Amino acid sequence: MTKYSSEFKVRFVSRYLEGGISYRNLCTEFGIPCTGIVKTWVSQAKMHGIESLKVKHTSVDYSQTFKIAVVEYVHTHQVSCAQTAAHFGISPSQVNSWNRIVRERGVTGLRAKHKGRPAMGKHKKTRPIKRLEPTQEEKYKQEILELKSKLHEAELDRDILKALATLMKNSPKRSPRK
Known part of the structure; x- marks a missing residue:
């Protein structure tokens, strides 16, 4: 569960983008302790639109x-x-x-990395953790x-x-x- 809902973020960013109020005053108005997170919301909304503030409940595997x-x-x-x-x-x-x-x-x-639990074997063997060797690429x-x-x-x-x-x-x- 996220700390701030999508609707809350959209209301906050919309209020800021209307103009005439600083981050600090807006944080006081909405009850947010610091301005760092809200600056991220605003820059994300400016770059990718308000829809990007929606909370995503799916995990993404990046290449x-x-x-x-x-x-x-x-x-x-x-x-x-x-x-x-x-x-x-x-x-x-x-x-x-x-x-x-x-x-x-x-x-x-x-x-x-490989996902999931390792396969169960008959005997549990402890192997030292080996460092990954980089490929040529x-x-x-x-x-x-x-x-x-x-x-x-x-x-x-x-x-x-x-x-x-x-x-x-x-x-x-x-x-x-x-």
Whole structure:
């Protein structure tokens, strides 16, 4: 069960979009303790429409390619997990989780896992947990993700240096002190 119903979210976002009221005042009016969650609702509604605020009761299995695209978007567009979630129409906690998994285990950690309970055998054997070995394709995807992140960082550095050079060029010359 969700904490806030779909109707409640729609009323809140509609009231905000009418204008003339801040997040804080609206949260006080509706009895919501903080503004973080409502900012997510509003950005999601702006991106995907009011219908996207409806509570979904079905689980969705996302492909590894989609998960990688979401993580790549976070790294290359310098946006928060909440903004990325609004862009893709998914939960911010899901984006955060995938981001953490890629940091800790790489692209291999985003691989789909087997569902359900393991088959019962005659004798219970305890096997050590083995680390997943990445396939060649996953190695390439991991490398591409890292290279895109490095390229984005280099582009940011270049832009900063260009701006600094422009500022230095346009600034008035200092006269030496006597």
